[in-house]
Amino acid sequence: MPCKNCQEKPVFIQISNVKLCKSHFIRYFEKKVLYTIKKFNLIQKNDKIVTALSGGKDSTTILYILNELSKKTRRFTISALLIDEGIRNYRDKTKEDAISFCSQYAIPLEIITYKKELGFTLDEMLKISKQKPCSICGVFRRYLLNKGARKLKANKLATGHNLDDEAQSILMNQFRRNNETSARLGPITGILDNKNFIRRIKPLYLLTEKETAIYAFLKNFPIQFTECPNAKQGYRNDVRNILNQMEAKYPGTKHSIVNTFLENLSNLKEHYSHQSSLSSCKKCGEPTSKEVCQACTLLEEIKSILKK
């Protein structure tokens, strides 16, 4: 059976069993990103968008599409921000990919390193701390992305989060009784009138990990399809596995989880709306719901272990 739109060989079969060739898959993918942007009102005129770029398939894909859209519409600007955690044999490689991609497409790229900003690479922290890699990295990455985006005077931070990431996050919060954290999920997060916290947008929100991988592959982006060496250790990895198990047997499970969640999201946000009034960390000035932000607290912990 050929592509549903032409006679070409299909490269992708949708859940609904529709087959698409290379060029029609690319068209489908890009249309769905545009649909997501419009449906959730992710981009406004004169937005200054910085894309969190890791050099992997998801962030490279969304940076590419947003950059094309920016050139075409001239309604918003695009740049890229890479956080170098200092993960040997991984980030050093994807960083090179990111640099060559941005140079190829003439996209301004800012690189912020853990080492310079925090004093330690992630690898160094992991030698000291007993915490799981993803717990440490999650805190500092979010922290440095927000700080970096503000430094670049951006008003939005685009990330490569896809449908799989969101479905995993929804289940993780549910499995650990964390409705409050779920209230901060969704295709666009953050509050309009908080200038400290740069709003996050997820234009790949409705596209699966698999679709994004195929798109990146078909577009021949100069990237490696590697995974962070720490990813296998986390709670997310277990949730990813059971979710992939269910999706394989019952296609559409991930979409259902995200759509069910979207139906409840406004109620959830309303319920936790008092949480949205963030203050500034008295140490670093970054947005936080506590007196001292999580990043400063965690960094203090790591430093105090070192002193002992």
Place this chain on the structure above:
Amino acid sequence: MPCKNCQEKPVFIQISNVKLCKSHFIRYFEKKVLYTIKKFNLIQKNDKIVTALSGGKDSTTILYILNELSKKTRRFTISALLIDEGIRNYRDKTKEDAISFCSQYAIPLEIITYKKELGFTLDEMLKISKQKPCSICGVFRRYLLNKGARKLKANKLATGHNLDDEAQSILMNQFRRNNETSARLGPITGILDNKNFIRRIKPLYLLTEKETAIYAFLKNFPIQFTECPNAKQGYRNDVRNILNQMEAKYPGTKHSIVNTFLENLSNLKEHYSHQSSLSSCKKCGEPTSKEVCQACTLLEEIKSILKK
């Protein structure tokens, strides 16, 4: 390490690592049922409660506890209702257990059979219909339980649903984008002013399957710990497996799912409150949201296959 309350040998270890001996486990279990009844306001004075009894561990346990409570408080009455689907080598056995249990405790027992009420046993239906056993059985069991409870002039129907059942149902609805069905979950369902639909209560709502099995075992109820031969085929079984997988690695997962759900339930119920206005099936008079209820529709389908 002995029981936390005495020096006896523990029979159960809670998630919080607290150990309990036989008599303290039984006390803990019964107290938690009472707590559930009070917290969710499951029982009022002068309630006429019929318990859906299968002869298995869950329904026998809740019938026993409610019967004891009824004798002690004299605030409500208890009887039992068994739906005999006609599943050979399974229901015939648990039915005998149910009969002997009710006779032992002098509890009035009503038995309703698929064969007499619908014209076919479940086994006969399965030979004809292509639908999955649990899909057919779910519809007709609910139908006959409600009809039977009304016939017995009960105002509440107690079921043996435990925390595992609820956690599974929550995920199943989420994985199949069925928020509307989720809005009908919870420890007490049905609407106060709909006389056609008997309200369901789930006094084992906060107790796990494992806890209930241990209770039934320790109380030495005259039951067999068998499983319906059709249970392995269903969607629920796959969800049960991944949930047990996660619970084994991360104890407390099932509680988190149910508690997270309870935090959202009132919003969900409000959102789907228009659904609560049930009408009567124009064929059989039972409550339904459609013109003809699901049971009548399904029975028509089965009969029409037979005619061909």
